[in-house]
Amino acid sequence: MSINSITLIGRVGTDPDIKYFDSGSVKCRLTLAVNRRSRDAEPDWFSLEIWGKTAQIAKDYVTKGxxxxxxGSLKFDTWVDNKTGANRSTPVILVEQLELLGSKRDTDNSGSDFDSPDNF
Known part of the structure; x- marks a missing residue:
């Protein structure tokens, strides 16, 4: 048995970067800062990848901050470095479910829950 499941709550570090494909697919990339329990620690930064209707929702409702x-689940994007020829990889969170969370700072759209396109 194997499990690849990640749950994160944090603040968006960049406005969504949306890409539309000729096939009709939509992909959104953004970063997420997640604080640790210690107030003195710097946040951990995660790269997120969102597809389909959920990506469109992220474009329409998610902004920096x-x-x-x-x-979602953890995946690794891999490539060959053009300068050195070395294999490189970076972790990416493949988002399956997105929830917009409200706070004193974010009063609009609080509590909205959007599942992956497979759940629509």
């Missing part, structure tokens, strides 16, 4: 919750 907005608090969101995500559920």
């Amino acid at each position: 907005k608090q969101i919750g995500v559920k």
